Amino acid sequence: MRSCTDCSLQVEGDWEHCPLCGSVLHGTEPGGPGAPGPYPAVPLRFSRRRVLRVLMLTSLGVIVLSFLAQLLFRHDAESLGALRSVWLGIVATWLVVLMAVSKRRNLAKFIVYLVVAAGGVSVYWDFLTQWSGWSLTYVVPIVCSASIIGLLITVRVVRMELADYVVYSGLTVLLGLTPIMFLALGWVEVAVPSVICGALSIAVVVLLLTLRGGAVRHELATRLHL
Amino acid sequence: MKRRHWVRLDNASNIFPAARSDVDPKVFRLGAELDHEVDPALLQAALEETYERFPLYHAVLRRGVFWYYLQDSDLQPEVTAETEQVCAPLYWADRRTLLFRVVHHRRRVSLEVFHALSDGTGALWFLTDLLSTYTRRRFPGEAPADDDAAEQVRPGANECPDPSPAQIGTHPGAQAAEEVHELTTDSFAHYFRGRRRRRDPSSHEQDFTREAAPAVLTVQEDDAPQDQWAEDAEGGTPGSSRPPRRRIHRVRGTRTPDNRTHAIELTMPAAPVLGLAKAEGVALTMYLTALFFEAIRRTDESAHTTSTMAASVPVNLRQFFPSTSARNFFATIRVEHTYGQGDDSPGAVARHLQETFSAEATPEALERRLHRLIQVERWPLARIVPRPLKDLLLRLINHANNRSLTVAISNLGRVTLPAPAQSHVGRMLFHVSAVRPQFCAISHDGQLTLGFTSPFVETAPVREYARLLTDAGVEVSLAAARTTEEELAGVDA
Known part of the structure; x- marks a missing residue:
């Protein structure tokens, strides 16, 4: 069995680093370094971090495109009228929410x-x-x-x-x-x-x-x- | 059309479907490590045999307008290789699935149970039966002469049936007492209602507040005898059982990437740890709890020197009120310690916790508490409250209850298996899905296993816990399930 000198305990399974402290493990199991542990490695069903990143990037894309799309229309009131206000209002709110979420720590x-x-x-x-x-x-x-x-x-x-x-x-x-x-x-x-x-x-x-x-x-x- | 037996979900169990979430599916796992690679075909045969002996495990959970209920089913359980995370969800609303699963991986057999179905002790009966059936098939030469060995581990399985439904109230679905005796036994009702004069025996199937019991059970009314805490009681009405308003330290962290339960287990020889507890003059559970408090205090920057930590500890009520029901039959006792008011060494903390615990864990104290609860639960208005609303209320109660807890601890104690299984099973494992850091202890074959679970990726409290033990001269070995993205890099679905 491998051991972690920092935590002074034995670690079962094919870990390279101690699951508790992250330091490199020493020694090998009698069955070789790759002896599997008592738990199977279960793949992630999803990753919250990745889901949030995709949501964030998609939102930013939609916001930027919405702002740019405004240039395609004429500047007078007849062109888009109230629709522009609604559109820009929603997009601006969305932008503020995104910023609030990503900068919530500061x-x-x-x-x-x-x-x-x-x-x-x-x-x-x-x-x-x-x-x-x-x-x-x-x-x-x-x-x-x-x-x-x-x-x-x-x-x-x-x-x-x-x-x-x-x-x-x-x-x-x-x-x-x-x-x-x-x-x-x-x-x-x-x-x-x-x-x-x-x-x-x-x-x-x-x-x-x-x-x-x-x-x-x-x-x-x-x-x-x- | 077949008329299926059904039983309203019992007292202690209703909190589980109500309070389950993505993070905490309210599933627990009991496992055993054998001395050989598990034979799936034999395990399947053993499971089918055991399944026939435990009618309760045939149940599926269904939702009525006012109550959850367990309904008999024709489903057959299947042994599978372990492909899901520890304590993966078992119950989904509107899906009729069995409320347990048996998985195997290499030398381990694990039984996972949705907590609404059974508690640790009840599930241990099932696992014991499964293991002894399996080992008798795997090692036919070692089987004991008579087959009673398997039966004796489950107190009075068929020889000593639980009270018939007639004694504890009946309903139209439960005429066949023999066939579904687990399904008709509600230990809470049997022991704590028996002395009450009942005006209408059929009516107490429907009292709402009973369902709240598991959450309310953790409330203590007299845990703070010290003078300096007297002001806390001022706000509450006299005699109310509200927990003191002191802020309880809670562990925070980063959630695991896909909400899975982060499981880590520490295995150690049982004797030296028992020796450590004995040297401090406390029971093992309280000693381990005090170590957990200390580990959290050392690793958590936000835990001030004067913070209060609280733990909930379930007590198996069968020890006090003998029962053969495999349904949930436990009460939780809440113990707490405020640091910075004297000796804060783990030993002293353990003794303080032990005082509270011992005072609460007497048959008289438990009986008083539960009788009072049942009175509250029989509040008739609550019966007509629809289930979704009750779920909401229970969730709120559960949430409030969580706020007053730092950790939770569960100790199943020392397990002895019947003859052929005892010699082929090494250590046993116990994990519970958790909304806060938690550990479960179980010992077998001289080895004590602590199953730590947490919804967070951080491992610092466990690391510190292991160091506390190794510093005291205990040999500890660690096994962990890969949980973080880094640990699972390269593992594809």
């Missing part, structure tokens, strides 16, 4: 992804429906402000290591500064949402740098190390 990261995806989709949507600027005027600033507030709440409620969220919080706040740029370039018609979002972001940046400046610098130095 809430701060998910918020950054959410802001980028929501902003991107709304700008594209705006472009598809004869560009009227509603995405830059309202959606992007509101999503950015909401995510900053959401992040502040999340950090309070969920037990998170400072190092785990500080970089993504920084990214979220930087994204919150983009509406100021829209304002400066004159891309927005109503200034209030962008102003509120920009002010909130600047306030949080200042707070972050004064209260947690050291930690931010340390994390950035670690992650950007060449």
Whole structure:
């Protein structure tokens, strides 16, 4: 019988590695190294990991194709009309769910992804429906402000290591500064949402740098190390 | 058209069809390792012979509007090579299949049983009969002179029939008491209802709450005598049997790739382990349980130094209330230990667990508990609740019950087989499909086998368990079923 020196026990069957600790087994069975164990090797009926990966990739494919398919139709209301809104609405929700599932272990990261995806989709949507600027005027600033507030709440409620969220919080706040740029370039018609979002972001940046400046610098130095 | 006998599913069993899931099909496996490669043809012949002696095993499980019921069938069991995972599902709604299977692989014979049909002790009777029939055919020269050897292992098989249905309530399907005596014996009803005055004997076939018993049985009302736990009781109504609200540590992990039960077994000589338990002044089951707590505490980062761990331990009620029924007849006792309140060495933990267990496992305590349960179960309103709703309720109860358990333990004890089988069977095996880490112990031929099962791929608690034993000077050998994708790489369907 083979034995595992780490666990100091005998292992029955043709295992190369210890089923408990994974270390290489020593010795051979009297009947040779391939002596079969008391359990047959039963093939997997399915693999949850593979099923999830196929579902994820298929979903991403459908989402990307749905977005691209919009370009085939004219941009005026008569072409697709309400159908486009329904279609894009479902696809965007699906995208958010996928991101939430795949990034469920890192809430701060998910918020950054959410802001980028929501902003991107709304700008594209705006472009598809004869560009009227509603995405830059309202959606992007509101999503950015909401995510900053959401992040502040999340950090309070969920037990998170400072190092785990500080970089993504920084990214979220930087994204919150983009509406100021829209304002400066004159891309927005109503200034209030962008102003509120920009002010909130600047306030949080200042707070972050004064209260947690050291930690931010340390994390950035670690992650950007060449 | 043939009128088939049927019996409503008994007290302890209803939780099993209700609470079964993809992860935990509520199947257990009892096995034996012979001293030669199993002869499938002889095993089949032995199975057919044994099958005739156990009418209960002819049953298929069916669903009525209000109850599950076991119905007699003409199905014939077939011995098969082992091609499925340990404790593969046995019951599917609307499919009429036998509720057990016999498989063989190399030198092993395994009996797998859906838990609604029978418990470990009942299944052990069947396996014992099967093994002794098989070995008598395989080694005809060694067979004992008279055939009584096979019968005596199943207490009073035909010589001492269980009480007739007339004594415990009848229904139209059960006139032939002789023929279906296992099918008509409900040990719970026999022992715990006997003293009650019955107004309507036929009515108690239909009391809902009885079905909840297995889950409710694990509830303890007086397991926390310590003062510091007194505040826990404040929220509950006085005299209620709710478990304390303390958070019980639960093991988490990554599910196996196709929901199969992860089975690992540790085999060791029984004597040194018994010696270790004796040195601590506790019974083997509690010693093994304390080791399991310790192994989990050492490997689980989320187990704090002050966490509470709880285990459910089934008790074979036949020891206290003699019965020859092979149906489910057990109660579970819940034992727990809170770390960080004194001596936390495995020995001390085992003694603490033993105190709780011994207090609960007396005939008086068990009888009190079960009498009270039956009172609750006779609540008449519950009878008219449709089965799907009852299933849902039982599932909820089961879920709540799972939340209050860290592990589960089952010990079938030392097995002695009749003459020809005893000398040809080496170690015996015992596994139960599990929704949480669990181990089952059984010993035969001086060898103790611990069958660990878990829905997770992680093996750290078992590794630590083995180390605890080997550090104490016990020689341990390990056998495991391949479970993860890496372990099964290259194995094709």
